[in-house]
Amino acid sequence: xxxxxxxxxxxxxxxxxxxxxxxxxxxxxxxxxxxxxxxxxxxxxxxxxxxxxxxxxxxxxxxxxxxxxxxxxxxxxxxxxxxxxxxxxxxxxxxxxxxxxxxxxxxxxxxxxxxxxxxxxxxxxxxxxxxxxxxxxxxxxxxxxxxxxxxxxxxxxxxxxxxxxxxxxxxxxxxxxxxxxxxxxxxxxxxxxxxxxxxxxxxxxxxxxxxxxxxxxxxxxxxxxxxxxxxxxxxxxxxxxxxxxxxxxxxxxxxxxxxxxxxxxxxxxxxxxxxxxxxxxxxxxxxxxxxxxxxxxxxxxxxxxxxxxxxxxxxxxxxxxxxxxxxx
Amino acid sequence: xxxxxxxxxxxxxxxxxxxxxxxxxxxxxxxxxxxxxxxxxxxxxxxxxxxxxxxxxxxxxxxxxxxxxxxxxxxxxxxxxxxxxxxxxxxxxxxxxxxxxxxxxxxxxxxxxxxxxxxxxxxxxxxxxxxxxxxxxxxxxxxxxxxxxxxxxxxxxxxxxxxxxxxxxxxxxxxxxxxxxxxxxxxxxxxxxxxxxxxxxxxxxxxxxxxxxxxxxxxxxxxxxxxxxxxxxxxxxxxxxxxxxxxxxxxxxxxxxxxxxxxxxxxxxxxxxxxxxxxxxxxxxxxxxxxxxxxxxxxxxxxxxxxxxxxxxxxxxxxxxxxxxxxxxxxxxxxx
Amino acid sequence: xxxxxxxxxxxxxxxxxxxxxxxxxxxxxxxxxxxxxxxxxxxxxxxxxxxxxxxxxxxxxxxxxxxxxxxxxxxxxxxxxxxxxxxxxxxxxxxxxxxxxxxxxxxxxxxxxxxxxxxxxxxxxxxxxxxxxxxxxxxxxxxxxxxxxxxxxxxxxxxxxxxxxxxxxxxxxxxxxxxxxxxxxxxxxxxxxxxxxxxxxxxxxxxxxxxxxxxxxxxxxxxxxxxxxxxxxxxxxxxxxxxxxxxxxxxxxxxxxxxxxxxxxxxxxxxxxxxxxxxxxxxxxxxxxxxxxxxxxxxx
Numbered sequence: 001x002x003x004x005x006x007x008x009x010x011x012x013x014x015x016x017x018x019x020x021x022x023x024x025x026x027x028x029x030x031x032x033x034x035x036x037x038x039x040x041x042x043x044x045x046x047x048x049x050x051x052x053x054x055x056x057x058x059x060x061x062x063x064x065x066x067x068x069x070x071x072x073x074x075x076x077x078x079x080x081x082x083x084x085x086x087x088x089x090x091x092x093x094x095x096x097x098x099x100x101x102x103x104x105x106x107x108x109x110x111x112x113x114x115x116x117x118x119x120x121x122x123x124x125x126x127x128x129x130x131x132x133x134x135x136x137x138x139x140x141x142x143x144x145x146x147x148x149x150x151x152x153x154x155x156x157x158x159x160x161x162x163x164x165x166x167x168x169x170x171x172x173x174x175x176x177x178x179x180x181x182x183x184x185x186x187x188x189x190x191x192x193x194x195x196x197x198x199x200x201x202x203x204x205x206x207x208x209x210x211x212x213x214x215x216x217x218x219x220x221x222x223x224x225x226x227x228x229x230x231x232x233x234x235x236x237x238x239x240x241x242x243x244x245x246x247x248x249x250x251x252x253x254x255x256x257x258x259x260x261x262x263x264x265x266x267x268x269x270x271x272x273x274x275x276x277x278x279x280x281x282x283x284x285x286x287x288x289x290x291x292x293x294x295x296x297x298x299x300x301x302x303x304x305x306x307x308x309x310x311x312x313x314x315x316x317x318x319x320x321x322x323x324x325x326x327x328x
Numbered sequence: 329x330x331x332x333x334x335x336x337x338x339x340x341x342x343x344x345x346x347x348x349x350x351x352x353x354x355x356x357x358x359x360x361x362x363x364x365x366x367x368x369x370x371x372x373x374x375x376x377x378x379x380x381x382x383x384x385x386x387x388x389x390x391x392x393x394x395x396x397x398x399x400x401x402x403x404x405x406x407x408x409x410x411x412x413x414x415x416x417x418x419x420x421x422x423x424x425x426x427x428x429x430x431x432x433x434x435x436x437x438x439x440x441x442x443x444x445x446x447x448x449x450x451x452x453x454x455x456x457x458x459x460x461x462x463x464x465x466x467x468x469x470x471x472x473x474x475x476x477x478x479x480x481x482x483x484x485x486x487x488x489x490x491x492x493x494x495x496x497x498x499x500x501x502x503x504x505x506x507x508x509x510x511x512x513x514x515x516x517x518x519x520x521x522x523x524x525x526x527x528x529x530x531x532x533x534x535x536x537x538x539x540x541x542x543x544x545x546x547x548x549x550x551x552x553x554x555x556x557x558x559x560x561x562x563x564x565x566x567x568x569x570x571x572x573x574x575x576x577x578x579x580x581x582x583x584x585x586x587x588x589x590x591x592x593x594x595x596x597x598x599x600x601x602x603x604x605x606x607x608x609x610x611x612x613x614x615x616x617x618x619x620x621x622x623x624x625x626x627x628x629x630x631x632x633x634x635x636x637x638x639x640x641x642x643x644x645x646x647x648x649x650x651x652x653x654x655x656x657x658x659x660x661x662x663x664x
Numbered sequence: 665x666x667x668x669x670x671x672x673x674x675x676x677x678x679x680x681x682x683x684x685x686x687x688x689x690x691x692x693x694x695x696x697x698x699x700x701x702x703x704x705x706x707x708x709x710x711x712x713x714x715x716x717x718x719x720x721x722x723x724x725x726x727x728x729x730x731x732x733x734x735x736x737x738x739x740x741x742x743x744x745x746x747x748x749x750x751x752x753x754x755x756x757x758x759x760x761x762x763x764x765x766x767x768x769x770x771x772x773x774x775x776x777x778x779x780x781x782x783x784x785x786x787x788x789x790x791x792x793x794x795x796x797x798x799x800x801x802x803x804x805x806x807x808x809x810x811x812x813x814x815x816x817x818x819x820x821x822x823x824x825x826x827x828x829x830x831x832x833x834x835x836x837x838x839x840x841x842x843x844x845x846x847x848x849x850x851x852x853x854x855x856x857x858x859x860x861x862x863x864x865x866x867x868x869x870x871x872x873x874x875x876x877x878x879x880x881x882x883x884x885x886x887x888x889x890x891x892x893x894x895x896x897x898x899x900x901x902x903x904x905x906x907x908x909x910x911x912x913x914x915x916x917x918x919x920x921x922x923x924x925x926x927x928x929x930x931x932x933x934x935x936x937x938x939x940x941x942x943x944x945x946x947x948x949x950x951x952x953x954x955x956x957x958x959x960x961x962x963x964x
Binding site (some may be wrong): 342343346347349350351354355358437461465466468469470471472473474475477478480481485486529597598600601602603604608609615618619620621623624626627628631633635639642643652 | 696697774794800802803804806807808809811812814815816817818819820822823869880892895898900901903904905906915918925926929933935936939940943947948951953
């Protein structure tokens with residue numbers, strides 16, 4: 001079976017006045033159709049940039065590709081022309097984002113924005129764009145399937161008139177317009193209230209099941225990943241450090257960073273067990289640490305860690321990039 | 329919404345009153361005796377005294393002020409010494425010519441400034457962007473009166489493509505009066521020859537007048553476009569597969585147009601101010617030339633009239649811009 | 665070895681300041697137009713300072729007549745040609761930089777002295793103080809400066825001094841607007857609230873916290889306005905309400921030169937070039953400064 005998404009040795013940097021920050025350093029990731037994969041890591045570890053490079057949404061400059069390739073469904077994303085890119089975005093890959101307020105255009109009504117996307121997809125799939133009445137009908141149907149009340153009336157409202165949860169549902173509806181194969185959700189619930197979070201997560205889970213979507217969920221919240229994803233990928237400072245079945249990784253982490261992440265989550269069932277923050281700070285990517293990028297913060301680091309960059313190896317049923325994975 | 333409109337209109341009235349206060353104050357700082365000026369150089373003392381009484385100049389200042397305000401409100405701006413007509417009549421005669429020029433310049437400024445600003449933003453920090461930005465600063469720095477003379481020299485004297493000055497050839501009769509703007513009036517009357525003549529005459533002054541406006545609109549539009557293009561909803565629109573051109577020209581431009589619109593409102597007033605220079609160079613019989621020739625003759629009532637008219641214009645245009653804001657930006661519609 | 669250690673500790677101690685300075689230099693050097701503006705401003709200041717002592721015919725600035733030489737085209741003896749009195753235009757144009765410099769400095773200086781305190785008061789105190797100041801400012805801003813200046817000069821009578829007075833009277837509202845917005849934002853900054861909560865006086869807060877944080881936009885505006893004020897004064901000169909010929913002033917020179925167009929074109933061309941370059945220089949310089957000092961407001 002061909003993988004839906006195949007990222008090989010992907011290396012990306014941003015050029016700024018202080019120099020070049022290497023934000024993604026040799027990412028290898030293969031996603032099969034139907035997988036639900038969670039990408040977890042601290043703010044600034046490059047998980048959002050990774051998601052954006054998949055849909056070719058990173059602006060160049062300041063971005064700069066240092067090497068590697070991304071293939072979606074066997075096609076080279078970086079080599080796509082405008083028409084192929086239009087089919088890829090929305091049709092192949094759809095995205096939902098963190099803050100639903102800022103990702104909706106404030107001066108257009110919900111209906112206008114959805115109709116625009118619907119017609120763009122008609123055009124991308126080589127049909128004549130449907131007329132606006134038909135497009136509005138489809139938009140209202142989609143909003144209805146998001147369990148939004150009064151979908152027809154919703155079309156004439158503006159983003160600032162909706163609540164955060166409603167806006168996120170609108171964005172999810174817009175993402176599903178093109179019946180995408182891969183849904184990338186970039187911190188979809190971070191900006192929402194806790195009660196709304198649960199509703200939105202349930203909605204995403206249902207949609208993934210109903211449309212047989214491949215899901216790539218990006219979050220710093222291990223709980224969210226555990227609830228929605230079967231596979232988890234842990235990122236640290238622009239590299240993947242651990243990749244495997246969520247249950248396996250969470251039950252028995254092999255990378256010291258993954259262990260640190262898990263220990264940093266407060267456990268409500270064991271309140272006497274205090275959450276342990278990971279000591280130190282995320283490294284400055286202008287001059288990343290030599291060898292393993294995690295070694296300055298790692299309690300187990302040995303001399304080899306400062307020298308050799310660890311490669312991903314299969315250890316105990318998952319992949320880990322750590323020289324000491326066997327010993328842990 | 330309607331309460332907002334009412335408050336905005338009331339504020340405009342208050343500002344107009346403020347402006348009247350300014351013109352009154354300025355009129356009364358004259359070191360020379362306005363009565364003596366009005367009476368002329370050969371007048372006797374008695375004549376000056378008579379004029380002083382006639383104009384109420386012997387009354388205490390507060391009383392003069394009240395008379396002045398009531399006069400202005402009723403459209404009485406005094407009498408021009410040079411033309412001997414009431415200033416209001418003169419303004420009505422000269423204003424259409426100025427309006428014609430300003431409308432034409434504004435069309436040029438917006439028509440060129442907005443697309444160039446968009447282009448500059450999209451091509452940020454490339455050679456075309458640097459060139460456009462440099463050109464924009466240059467256009468602000470160009471002295472309108474000097475560049476007008478150079479254009480006359482080039483297009484009128486050397487190439488002989490365009491006329492040097494005035495609104496029409498001497499032999500051509502103005503089109504029948506509808507708006508007073510020859511470009512419109514000649515079209516209404518179907519006099520296409522007159523229209524093309526009027527356009528040829530207006531081309532150079534309108535171009536010179538549009539430069540600072542073009543530059544400001546370009547710069548605002550560029551800055552706004554750069555900001556909007558990095559907004560999350562633009563990323564989202566691209567992620568949804570909307571074509572790049574449509575993202576720029578529809579999704580981004582509509583947001584960037586709001587501050588650009590405010591700049592258009594500001595520039596309208598400034599442009600009316602610059603007519604004193606451009607109309608002098610091109611001998612364009614509008615309120616700018618009227619103000620200058622009156623000022624040179626030491627006849628300040630027409631200048632005050634022009635000041636009030638331009639101020640009124642500015643306030644009305646900005647009132648319209650404010651209300652348009654509400655139409656273009658749904659977030660403001662529900663605001664108190 | 666020890667000197668290397670000392671250097672390291674110096675760079676460490678001043679790391680943030682050095683980083684800031686490096687960032688300014690990086691931003692400024694990225695913009696060739698800002699450097700060009702800086703160069704033009706330097707040349708302008710240099711000519712204003714020593715112009716009269718380096719020009720070939722310094723006497724021509726004060727109206728020396730040499731009718732045998734009138735209206736000669738540019739040559740090696742008279743680089744910019746001569747005017748209708750036989751005056752050397754090169755000398756006159758150079759000497760006029762000094763006029764423009766003091767005109768610009770006076771107008772911008774008065775505008776800052778009047779506008780900045782009013783703006784700070786309006787933004788910091790708010791309430792009716794702000795309402796009154798800002799309404800008056802708005803009224804002044806509703807008429808283009810050149811028109812209001814023309815109105816004032818038409819009453820006071822023409823002349824360069826009256827022109828400068830008139831332009832100063834109309835120039836300050838821009839500063840009120842600028843500073844008011846800034847002070848209003850600063851008023852609620854945590855460090856200002858903190859100062860107020862420990863009992864600092866208004867004067868102290870204004871002098872130590874508000875004013876220093878307003879300086880960047882003021883400097884940027886002042887440098888742009890130097891050019892625009894010079895342009896405005898030249899405009900008044902051109903329409904015959906500013907400097908009177910034969911005073912060496914660019915606008916007034918063009919005003920006279922206009923009657924000698926098109927045959928004696930050089931008469932108008934060179935003073936105009938001087939205005940254009942000066943205003944361009946100050947604008948580019950101000951633009952570059954803004955990108956460095958006040959990047960968030962790079963618009964308009």
